[in-house]
Amino acid sequence: MPRLTKIEDLADRLHSTAIHLLRQARVQDSASGLAPARLSALSVLVFGGNMSLNDLARAEQVRPPTMSRIVDALESEGLARRTVNAQDRRAVVIEATEKGTAILWQGRKRRVKFLAQHLSRLSEEERRKIGDAIIAIHKAMPRQP
Amino acid sequence: MPRLTKIEDLADRLHSTAIHLLRQARVQDSASGLAPARLSALSVLVFGGNMSLNDLARAEQVRPPTMSRIVDALESEGLARRTVNAQDRRAVVIEATEKGTAILWQGRKRRVKFLAQHLSRLSEEERRKIGDAIIAIHKAMPRQP
DNA sequence: TGATATAGTTAGCAAGGCTAATTAAACGGT
DNA sequence: ACCGTTTAATTAGCCTTGCTAACTATATCA
Numbered sequence: 001m002p003r004l005t006k007i008e009d010l011a012d013r014l015h016s017t018a019i020h021l022l023r024q025a026r027v028q029d030s031a032s033g034l035a036p037a038r039l040s041a042l043s044v045l046v047f048g049g050n051m052s053l054n055d056l057a058r059a060e061q062v063r064p065p066t067m068s069r070i071v072d073a074l075e076s077e078g079l080a081r082r083t084v085n086a087q088d089r090r091a092v093v094i095e096a097t098e099k100g101t102a103i104l105w106q107g108r109k110r111r112v113k114f115l116a117q118h119l120s121r122l123s124e125e126e127r128r129k130i131g132d133a134i135i136a137i138h139k140a141m142p143r144q145p
Numbered sequence: 146m147p148r149l150t151k152i153e154d155l156a157d158r159l160h161s162t163a164i165h166l167l168r169q170a171r172v173q174d175s176a177s178g179l180a181p182a183r184l185s186a187l188s189v190l191v192f193g194g195n196m197s198l199n200d201l202a203r204a205e206q207v208r209p210p211t212m213s214r215i216v217d218a219l220e221s222e223g224l225a226r227r228t229v230n231a232q233d234r235r236a237v238v239i240e241a242t243e244k245g246t247a248i249l250w251q252g253r254k255r256r257v258k259f260l261a262q263h264l265s266r267l268s269e270e271e272r273r274k275i276g277d278a279i280i281a282i283h284k285a286m287p288r289q290p
Numbered sequence: 291t292g293a294t295a296t297a298g299t300t301a302g303c304a305a306g307g308c309t310a311a312t313t314a315a316a317c318g319g320t
Numbered sequence: 321a322c323c324g325t326t327t328a329a330t331t332a333g334c335c336t337t338g339c340t341a342a343c344t345a346t347a348t349c350a
Contacts, residue, residue, distance in 0.1 A: 011260035018163040090315045090328045115156035118285040126281040133278030136271040140263040235297040
């Protein structure tokens with residue numbers, strides 16, 4: 001067993017906690033009837049707005065061919081649509097349809113409600129601590145370019 | 146836009162923060178040269194100790210056939226081995242090899258070091274807040290049976 | 291002993307990750 | 321104005337990882 005400094009020990013527990021939390025929240029997603037990568041891409045579209053395929057691939061940390069296929073699936077399910085960008089006719093603009101937006105909001109509500117139910121069992125004080133920690137974590141881990 | 150209560154707003158931000166944090170940490174994993182599911186299963190073996198295939202599948206929230214194939218891959222890479230359980234000859238005991246254990250520790254160190262580097266930019270006070278929040282989150286989200 | 295239950299594997303399918311190669315459009319230097 | 325280069329997206333083809341259904345082997349128990 002390697003020796004861990006205090007900060008590394010904190011990092012380790014933070015890491016495990018994040019894994020544990022998302023693993024539980026993810027269970028709610030099956031109710032959407034959408035496969036994980038499709039749900040995640042749709043989420044970026046709904047909350048990030050219309051964007052090109054390359055932008056969407058970058059946001060999801062996958063390669064363009066992978067995203068192209070995911071968008072194919074979303075289109076065939078009527079959840080997103082492609083239009084050509086008039087300024088640059090090589091590029092496409094991908095947008096969520098109304099149906100896609102609605103499905104995504106339902107799923108988001110399920111996840112958030114699930115977490116909120118658990119958080120509601122804590123005291124005001126404990127929830128304040130979590131809020132403080134979120135601010136600190138965002139300070140420590142800046143958005144990637 | 147739906148109205149969010151304070152608790153749901155906290156849940157939402159907690160959720161996004163966890164996604165963001167793990168997305169960044171995950172980048173470190175490619176250095177291990179191991180596919181994600183294999184790395185994760187190996188991690189359970191190293192930190193959870195030897196166990197049966199069903200136990201390992203349950204721990205990873207996958208079905209036994211999926212885990213059977215992942216263990217096949219780990220075995221063929223010399224990272225884990227199967228032995229028959231002498232008490233119940235239907236069952237197998239899966240254990241990490243020395244090589245598997247070493248590779249896992251290296252990867253874990255990379256992830257933790259990465260997070261620790263970011264956390265080290267915070268004040269003692271901010272890190273204490275994160276530690277407090279981890280305790281509260283564990284209280285709110287109990288381990289699954 | 292024989293029916294049933296349990297542990298694991300095999301077979302076959304779908305989703306989602308990749309690289310390499312292709313197509314079409316835009317850009318840029320001469 | 322042209323031709324070479326770059327860029328956006330897609331196509332083709334591979335691997336990994338998820339699933340269910342069906343099978344084998346062993347254990348359990350009435």
